[in-house]
Every structure is written in structure tokens, then in C-alpha cells.
Amino acid sequence: MLNIIKKEIRELLTPASIASMVVVAVIFALVGQMVGSPMNEITEKPSIGVVNQDEGLFSQTAIAVINENAEVLYLGEDRDAGWEKVQEKGIALLVIPEDFSSSILEGRPARIEVNWLLKGTGLMDNISSVAVTGLIQMINTSISEELISGGIEIPPEVALSPVGLSETVFLKDKVIPGVSPEALSGLLISQSVTIPIVIMMMVIMAGSTVISSMGLEKESKTLETLLSLPIRRRDIVIGKLAGSAAVGLIMAVIYMLGFNYYMESLTVSSSIDLGALGLSLGMGDYLLVGLSILLSLFAGLALCLLIGTFARDYKNAQTLIFPVTILAMVPMFLVMFKDFGTLSLLLQVILFIIPFSHPMMAMRALMFDNYVLVIGGIAYLAVFSIAITLVLTKIFSSDRLLVGWSWPKRGAKA
Amino acid sequence: MNALEVKNLVKDYGNTKAVKGISFDIAEGEIFGLIGPNGAGKTTTLRLVATLLEITSGSIKVFGIDAVKDPAGVRKIISYLPEEAGAYKNLKGRQYLEFIANFFGDGKEKEEILRRGVQIAGLGQRLDDKIERYSKGMLRRLVVARALMVEPRLAILDEPTAGLDVLHAQEIRRIIKDFVRSGRAVLLSSHNMLEVEFLCDRVALISEGMIVERGTPQGLKERYKRPNLEEVFVEVVG
CATH class of the missing domain: 3.40.1710.10 (abc type-2 transporter like domain)
Structure with missing residues (x-):
């Protein structure tokens, strides 16, 4: 029996699982520090x-x-x-x-x-x-x-x-x-809680689908067939991203409806009208929010596809989803608890760099006319998406997808 | 014009030399077999011809098109069947063939490609089942159909009948034989020496990244005074 226990522990306690536990602990510590600071302000x-x-x-x-x-x-x-x-x-x-x-x-x-x-x-x-x-x-x-x-x-x-x-x-x-x-x-709870959670769920779901699909393509050897077809590598990359983005958007709408209903059932309806307070958004603002969501999704999925190129097979792809989960959860917590403007410079930089942050912040920023943050974010997301897509096209045109990131030894299938 | 010209082909993976300067050519209407032990460099060579891997040095020309300068041009006239090739499991067999046919034509052209695919696969009603329900043999028939239905000028087939029962393997061999009649060519790799002997007009024996012997199956048997290609293979490579 001891032998089985040792085997189970060895299988479950991998470097990846230990790393995930450490990162989760660090995130909790960071969130605790963030929450702790305002708590001190009460006393x-x-x-x-x-x-x-x-x-x-x-x-x-x-x-x-x-x-x-x-x-x-x-x-x-x-x-x-x-x-x-x-x-x-x-x-x-x-x-x-x-x-x-x-x-x-x-x-x-x-x-x-x-x-x-x-x-x-x-x-x-x-x-x-x-x-x-x-x-x-x-x-x-x-x-x-x-x-x-x-x-x-x-x-x-x-x-x-x-x-x-x-x-x-x-x-x-x-x-x-x-x-x-x-x-x-309370009035802005939708912007503070609902949107970050929905974006986080959308990113994790759509992102994990992309990473897993890359692992599955490699495992089932459909990737080799795909790469040998008369289609430009860039089109394969864009096709994969666009298809996943469409699924991601559908997921976002479904989650948004469900979560909104959930939040409404928890909160007391307010008689205060956002429009009367000058906090309502115009059509142009909603277009900016939509653009931010779309570009963030595209950028995020491009990043996931890039991570997916490291997947050796479907099982290995599952472990690679973890960094994406972290990248989605960090901005969700930051945006939920603090405004971009009230964060330290370091956290502002981290938040801005993570592509998923921008749609989480966009609606609230636009309510307070912070167009610089939203338009700057959209510009950053566009540059980020193009850069990652170019890197992906380069990888899809190289040996890396088939032979991996370490060279095969003689005798191995290549 | 040769269907395929491979000259001094080298492929390195870091310090590992997978292919060490091999040269061979395939004429139109010819089936050429690449045989060798595991890890000899067969699959790497096939992948290089299929433009899936980058060439370290040397050249590959498919019907005169340079695989380095114009890989997209090469991909238009080839079809590559990897060993253990899979298909998208959540699609039905017919949907998968249609997905592939979409890359090669539309309208009547696509319908014709699809018709050929259905015929080659020979899966009957099961073609409308999801691929996840296919046996290994059914999946192989589907992917062989996928590779040949587009009538590529050069088909690159890695173990085309692996996993098929005797009857279906024979059927696929017959299809491959018919396939080259109209000036097309096949580069194949197989561990089944009987199959190679039956199918190939010429073969090359590859070992440790180098071609160590080549010729017609009959010529090799005569040269080494062996009754079959398998024994020639053992003598040359073993």
C-alpha cells in the first residue's frame, strides 16, 4: 500500500502543481495586502x-x-x-x-x-x-x-x-x-463586479479551448494535415483566432445575461438613475467598450494560441491553461477592488500590460470620461494583437509546431 | 519533367543530423518507396517534401516548383498523409471530407472531389457517423480518401495501409496503383515489404539519414540474390 501512496503522491505533486499552488498563495497574499490597506483606513x-x-x-x-x-x-x-x-x-x-x-x-x-x-x-x-x-x-x-x-x-x-x-x-x-x-x-456594482467576472470567465473558457485545441491538433496529428493544405499559414492563425473569438463572444453574452440576473437578485434595486448623475454612456462609448472587448479577446486568444504551441498533447495543454487563468484573475481582482487611478504605479503598469484588463476597466473609465485610458488601451491591444499574430505566423511557418521547442534525438519520429 | 527532385538534402535538429545529404528523384507516373528502420530519417524526408519542415541545405523541387522558394505553390499540388493521421473527432466523416474539399475547389469541382472521397473511403452509411465512433481502420480509410480525393500531382504517403485489414489494405493499394496512371506520382514510406514490393516501381533504402541502396524491387532482389525485399532490407540495413 505504501508503494501505491508513494506513486500517487509522485503523480499528483508535479512541479506544475506545486507552482500552481505557490502562485495561488502569492495571489491571495497580494489581494490580502490590497484589501488590508483600506481595512486599516477604517480603524x-x-x-x-x-x-x-x-x-x-x-x-x-x-x-x-x-x-x-x-x-x-x-x-x-x-x-x-x-x-x-x-x-x-x-x-x-x-x-x-x-x-x-x-x-x-x-x-x-x-x-x-x-x-x-x-x-x-x-x-x-x-x-x-x-x-x-x-x-x-x-x-x-x-x-x-x-x-x-x-x-x-x-x-x-x-x-x-x-x-x-x-x-x-x-x-x-x-x-x-x-x-x-x-x-x-452600489450603483456601479455592475461595472465593478459583473464585467470583470464575466470577462475573466470568458477569457478562461475561450483561452483554454484554444490551448486545448492546439494540444489536440498535435496529439491527433491533424495539425500536420492542416499545415500541408494549400492555405497560407497566416490564414490558419487568423482563422483559428477568429473562430475562437466568435465562440468567446457568444460565451460572454450568455455569461453576462446569467450573471446579471444573479447580481440583480442579490442587490436591492436603486432608485438613483445613472443618467441623472451624468454617468450614462453614449453610443460612442458603447462602441469603444465593444471594441475593447473584441480586441482584448483577440489579443488574449492570440496569447493563448502562442502558449498552445508549447503543448505537446491534450494532457500537457491542460497544464498550460494555468498561466492564462492567473492572467485573467489578477486584473479581475484589481479592477474589482480598486480604480486604475488609485492603484500604485507598479500595479497600474501590470494592469495595463495584461490584455484582459482593458475591457474590465473600460465602462467605468468611460463613465468618468477617462478616454485616455480606454483609447490608449485599445491602441495597446491592437499593437499587442498584431505583434502576437506575427509571432504566431512565424511559428506556424517554422518547424517548431511539429518538432517542439527542444530538438528530437536521432531515432525519434520527427 | 520529374515529379520530384531531391538533391543533397540535409536536415539538422540542433546537433542531431536527421537527414545527411540524400538525393533521389521520382518520374511522373512512378511510385517511389522510401524504406528503412525506425528513426532512419524517412518521416523527416517526407515532411521536408511536404514543406512541413525547413530544409537545412539542399533542394527539393516538385514538378519544377522549388519547395524553399515557393512552399505554398508546392502545397497546391501535393497531398501528405502522415503516419497515424487523425481527423477532427467531432465532425462526421462526410463533413471532414467536405472541410478538406473546400480548400481545393468550390461548386461542381468540390462536389467531384467529395464524390471521389466518398468512393475511396468506402465507408457507406458510416460516413455520416461522427469520427469519434470510427475504428482505427475506418479512420485510416477516411484519411487515405482525404489524401487521394484531391488528385494531387504528388501524393506523399507515410504508411498508407497501417491499421487496415487485409481486404481494405488491398483496396487502398489498388487505388494507389490506379492513381499514378494519369501522370501523377507517389512517394511512400512503409514497413510492409510485401506492400513496397507490390506497389513501388523503385525503392531507396535509408539508414541513419543516408540512402544506402536504391533500385527496382526486382533489381535489388537480383543484386543481393534474395527471394524478397525483406531479406534484402535485412542484409543492407541490418
Whole structure:
């Protein structure tokens, strides 16, 4: 029995399987690091600016709470100066209006104006806003305590909740009033979650089909027949890619429909209209997104076909699918959690180089008029596709497909 | 004009010399056999003629077309049948023949190619079954049909009857014999010496990348005073 156990372990624990485990562990570590950083922001004091236009008692209470629980970058009366400080390293500018105290004393809830400076719309980009929301809640509680202990006669609902919020999100060049960062993030969940997952699934499915088909062509010796037919090698390459891309697009549409339905069943429908917030896409934008998907698919499949040329047979091709899976999952996680603009330079470069990233980012980028990223991505994908197709044509015209990447020894079939 | 002219053909794989300067030619209407032990360089030579591999040095001309300068031109007039050739398993036999016929013509021309393919394959109703359900022999008949139905001017056949039963092997041999009557030519490789003796007008014995003997089967038997080609082969190569 020991002999069988040893044999099984030897078969299952190959260098390829060990490498896959190591890479998965590294990816989890990287994602953990990315997620960990915003998580720390929740426990840290939020960096904010405060513009106090009220000279009353309750604004002093609010400022005392803010001073204790936040890193105050600016405290004064000049809104512009406060916003300037927030833009340097803060997340929100709180404006206490001049009628703040008087409103409460008159039995009306006061409002603190919160101007959010959102840097991105990834799932992790808006987490720091939670700390500020908590701060407002603390102000509410403190003033409520003062009102109750001071015996001030106001309606009980105002005494229990004297401070309300008036929110405006500043995101890139967009000013979105009446929306909290959380609500905005929820609204953009389709762009943040659905599209990256669908693209990732499409790439893995279509890519693995291409790699496997190369392994199968070699194993069943159909490749030799194909290469001896009166057809240009370039046409074989383009034909294989175009056929796989068509299948990939069909897969994408099916996944998109299914996953969209799944997400809709999980999320509460929002009454906020993207168009009213200036975040809707025009026909030109959708064309750019479509072009990005198509080129990304073509580039990705060309890359897969290139990887497939290394496959010795069908079984070997299965192990070669792994790098493609990694290349599809890394951008999916990055795009899901963070905006391109809020990533470090190194991660931005990695994200840009991976051809699958661009359609994942395109729709969200276009909502915020980041045409440079989308058109730059499309240009990169076009160059990438052409370059890989040329390399593939060269390989298809050479010995490599039939004799492999190491020379056969005399006596072996060549 | 010769159907095939191979001159000083060399093929190196890194430091390994697979083919070491072989020369031979095939006349129109001739069947030429390349025989030798495993790893002698037969398949490499066939693949070089089929323009699947790059030539290290030397030259190959198929009906006057240079295989290095115009490989696409060569591919238009040849057909290559690899040993153990497969076909796309999710297609039906007829669909596979049609797929290949599409590269060689359209309309009536394609229909004619397809008709010949169906006839050569001799698979009857089974031609409409998926290839994944074919036995080894049925698959071989299908790929032989694929290779010959396009009526190439030069057919390059690696072990054309391998895996076929006696009756079907005989049928394929008859088809190959008929095939060269209209000025076409065949370059074949086989381990079956009876088949080589029956089919080939001339043969070349290849060993370690070099042609060590050549001639007609009858001439070789007389030269080595052996009753059959198999014994000649053992004496020369063994």
C-alpha cells in the first residue's frame, strides 16, 4: 500500500502543481495586502477638513467630537481653503452651516454638508468613507445627549436625531449631489463586479479551448494535415483566432445575461438613475467598450494560441491553461477592488500590460470620461494583437509546431 | 519533367543530423518507396517534401516548383498523409471530407472531389457517423480518401495501409496503383515489404539519414540474390 501512496503522491505533486499552488498563495497574499490597506483606513482616524460657519453651541460640540475622532486637516471658515487641504490627503470636507445650532434649538434637524472626495469606484475605494459616517453618528449622539440632559424642549424625534447629512460626491471631474459613496458604489456594482467576472470567465473558457485545441491538433496529428493544405499559414492563425473569438463572444453574452440576473437578485434595486448623475454612456462609448472587448479577446486568444504551441498533447495543454487563468484573475481582482487611478504605479503598469484588463476597466473609465485610458488601451491591444499574430505566423511557418521547442534525438519520429 | 527532385538534402535538429545529404528523384507516373528502420530519417524526408519542415541545405523541387522558394505553390499540388493521421473527432466523416474539399475547389469541382472521397473511403452509411465512433481502420480509410480525393500531382504517403485489414489494405493499394496512371506520382514510406514490393516501381533504402541502396524491387532482389525485399532490407540495413 505504501508503494501505491508513494506513486500517487509522485503523480499528483508535479512541479506544475506545486507552482500552481505557490502562485495561488502569492495571489491571495497580494489581494490580502490590497484589501488590508483600506481595512486599516477604517480603524484609523479619517483625514477631513471642517468649515464652521456657525457660531452657536452645538457646532462647538460637533467640532470637539471631530477633533477627538478625526485628523483635522483644516478648521476655519474658508470653504476653498478647506477643500484645497482635503484634496492634498483628505477624504471629505464637512461644512457646518451658519444655522446649525439655531435650527436645532428651533426644533428642526440641522444638516452637516459632507463633500466627499472619492478617488475611485472600486469596492475598496469607498471604504474610508465609513469612518466619516461614524463620526457624524458620534456628533449626533453627543448633541442628542446635550439636548436631553439640558432639558431643551424640542420635538423628541429631533432630540434623538438632531443632525442630518447633506452629501455630495466629488469623483474625478464629476460632481454628484445627493449620493453617498456607498450608494454610488452600489450603483456601479455592475461595472465593478459583473464585467470583470464575466470577462475573466470568458477569457478562461475561450483561452483554454484554444490551448486545448492546439494540444489536440498535435496529439491527433491533424495539425500536420492542416499545415500541408494549400492555405497560407497566416490564414490558419487568423482563422483559428477568429473562430475562437466568435465562440468567446457568444460565451460572454450568455455569461453576462446569467450573471446579471444573479447580481440583480442579490442587490436591492436603486432608485438613483445613472443618467441623472451624468454617468450614462453614449453610443460612442458603447462602441469603444465593444471594441475593447473584441480586441482584448483577440489579443488574449492570440496569447493563448502562442502558449498552445508549447503543448505537446491534450494532457500537457491542460497544464498550460494555468498561466492564462492567473492572467485573467489578477486584473479581475484589481479592477474589482480598486480604480486604475488609485492603484500604485507598479500595479497600474501590470494592469495595463495584461490584455484582459482593458475591457474590465473600460465602462467605468468611460463613465468618468477617462478616454485616455480606454483609447490608449485599445491602441495597446491592437499593437499587442498584431505583434502576437506575427509571432504566431512565424511559428506556424517554422518547424517548431511539429518538432517542439527542444530538438528530437536521432531515432525519434520527427 | 520529374515529379520530384531531391538533391543533397540535409536536415539538422540542433546537433542531431536527421537527414545527411540524400538525393533521389521520382518520374511522373512512378511510385517511389522510401524504406528503412525506425528513426532512419524517412518521416523527416517526407515532411521536408511536404514543406512541413525547413530544409537545412539542399533542394527539393516538385514538378519544377522549388519547395524553399515557393512552399505554398508546392502545397497546391501535393497531398501528405502522415503516419497515424487523425481527423477532427467531432465532425462526421462526410463533413471532414467536405472541410478538406473546400480548400481545393468550390461548386461542381468540390462536389467531384467529395464524390471521389466518398468512393475511396468506402465507408457507406458510416460516413455520416461522427469520427469519434470510427475504428482505427475506418479512420485510416477516411484519411487515405482525404489524401487521394484531391488528385494531387504528388501524393506523399507515410504508411498508407497501417491499421487496415487485409481486404481494405488491398483496396487502398489498388487505388494507389490506379492513381499514378494519369501522370501523377507517389512517394511512400512503409514497413510492409510485401506492400513496397507490390506497389513501388523503385525503392531507396535509408539508414541513419543516408540512402544506402536504391533500385527496382526486382533489381535489388537480383543484386543481393534474395527471394524478397525483406531479406534484402535485412542484409543492407541490418
